[in-house]
Amino acid sequence: MIKFEFDVTASSNGKVINCHVCLTLNSCEHNECRICQSKLHSRNKHSLQNTIALLFTGFLFYIPANVMPIMYTNLLGQKTGNTILGGVITLWQQGSYPIALIIFIASVLVPIGKMIALAWLCYGVATDRFSSYQKHHTLYRLTEFIGRWSMVDVFVVAILVALIQMGNLMSIYPGVAAIAFAGMVIATMLAAMTFDPRLIWDPVNAKSDLNQIKNQK
Amino acid sequence: MQHHPLQSNAHQSLESETIACHECDLLIHLPPLAEGHKALCPRCNHVLTQKRRNARDKVFAFAISAIIFLVFSLPFDFLSFESKGNARIVTLAESIESLSLYNFESIAILIFLTTILVPGIFLLGLVYVLISLSVNKMYRHTQKIAKFLFSLLQWNMAEIFLIGILVSFVKIASMAKVNFGLSFFAYVLFIIFLALTVSNLDRFQFWRWVKIHIDQNQPNLSQLKDRGV
Ligand SMILES: [Zn+2]
Numbered sequence: 001m002i003k004f005e006f007d008v009t010a011s012s013n014g015k016v017i018n019c020h021v022c023l024t025l026n027s028c029e030h031n032e033c034r035i036c037q038s039k040l041h042s043r044n045k046h047s048l049q050n051t052i053a054l055l056f057t058g059f060l061f062y063i064p065a066n067v068m069p070i071m072y073t074n075l076l077g078q079k080t081g082n083t084i085l086g087g088v089i090t091l092w093q094q095g096s097y098p099i100a101l102i103i104f105i106a107s108v109l110v111p112i113g114k115m116i117a118l119a120w121l122c123y124g125v126a127t128d129r130f131s132s133y134q135k136h137h138t139l140y141r142l143t144e145f146i147g148r149w150s151m152v153d154v155f156v157v158a159i160l161v162a163l164i165q166m167g168n169l170m171s172i173y174p175g176v177a178a179i180a181f182a183g184m185v186i187a188t189m190l191a192a193m194t195f196d197p198r199l200i201w202d203p204v205n206a207k208s209d210l211n212q213i214k215n216q217k
Numbered sequence: 218m219q220h221h222p223l224q225s226n227a228h229q230s231l232e233s234e235t236i237a238c239h240e241c242d243l244l245i246h247l248p249p250l251a252e253g254h255k256a257l258c259p260r261c262n263h264v265l266t267q268k269r270r271n272a273r274d275k276v277f278a279f280a281i282s283a284i285i286f287l288v289f290s291l292p293f294d295f296l297s298f299e300s301k302g303n304a305r306i307v308t309l310a311e312s313i314e315s316l317s318l319y320n321f322e323s324i325a326i327l328i329f330l331t332t333i334l335v336p337g338i339f340l341l342g343l344v345y346v347l348i349s350l351s352v353n354k355m356y357r358h359t360q361k362i363a364k365f366l367f368s369l370l371q372w373n374m375a376e377i378f379l380i381g382i383l384v385s386f387v388k389i390a391s392m393a394k395v396n397f398g399l400s401f402f403a404y405v406l407f408i409i410f411l412a413l414t415v416s417n418l419d420r421f422q423f424w425r426w427v428k429i430h431i432d433q434n435q436p437n438l439s440q441l442k443d444r445g446v
Contacts, residue, residue, distance in 0.1 A: 009242035
């Protein structure tokens, strides 16, 4: 067995590599994990480029998702388009404050906040500007955890379309924004998955390695 | 549940295992954990692993229950809607499929995948692996399935679908009567058992079970490769 200098990471140690699938430490000499035969790599490949490209895609979807109608209501032959914000305002006026807030947070604030947070993380990693690594790691966990929940709106449209089908009396059908919205959620989820949180910590590893070299002298 | 913060420079005991934190890559000596203990990364606080009492039996039982309730959520009435003498009853599949009436098949497929197929395949795959571990057979497939199980989990949105249903319910409650059918309650139970399965399933412990299984079935493979380390 290799002896480890502790307070170092697998990558800065240079002898071992962690399998991303089964979490087993492998010797760097191997290309495949000895337990699960997955391809070994120390960091997600092109993590920052992929995350930024996916964020950009997500942002392109975000605009039509909010500007265009997510569904149409046909009430007695009169057809009106409903945007997400319009729906929030209607709910608020009806007095359903908690639901209005949930929809507003989940479909307007969370997606844009998540994109800004991931962009900030990419910027910080690329320029090594972080003062608190722990805080930025927490921010990453939050974006990763929260991503799927924006899908609520698409599900609401699906259920309303399924239930309210009474011809000209009252019908609901989906709008283009539903597709844009789903595209935005998927793109930002992929962006969070491709971002490698280990990159946040890499500058610390480099510094601790320097300290070790100093100590040896 | 006791927290068990680790020291990265702790002395290596005979039983301890060296691992790297999955989220920050720090090398850590993981001491043997007692049941009910949780190991946290000393640097980034990532939960490295959590050892729960009878985790394997619990995960198996919860996963089987979740599969049964998922099956039961398919054939019966899911939701019904009544307004001004008009009534409409839909099954779970119909509630998703209606979108395709308006050429929104892409969204219908996406919803079907994230709320039924992905969690269903995850549960079946998990049960398959756990059965193969307990009978000590089917090594090849076991490993292949074990590898994609955890990436499937990221795409499960069943519980979000449930929130979507409740939000729709609030939206139309003022103008119509919405009733929940038998399938709906089966689907709620499916989500509860799926959540119990996931919360008792620890990725590190899961792979530990699989590793022991591999060692017993193909001792040469892992030992030969081990020598390089
Ligand atoms: Zn860590």
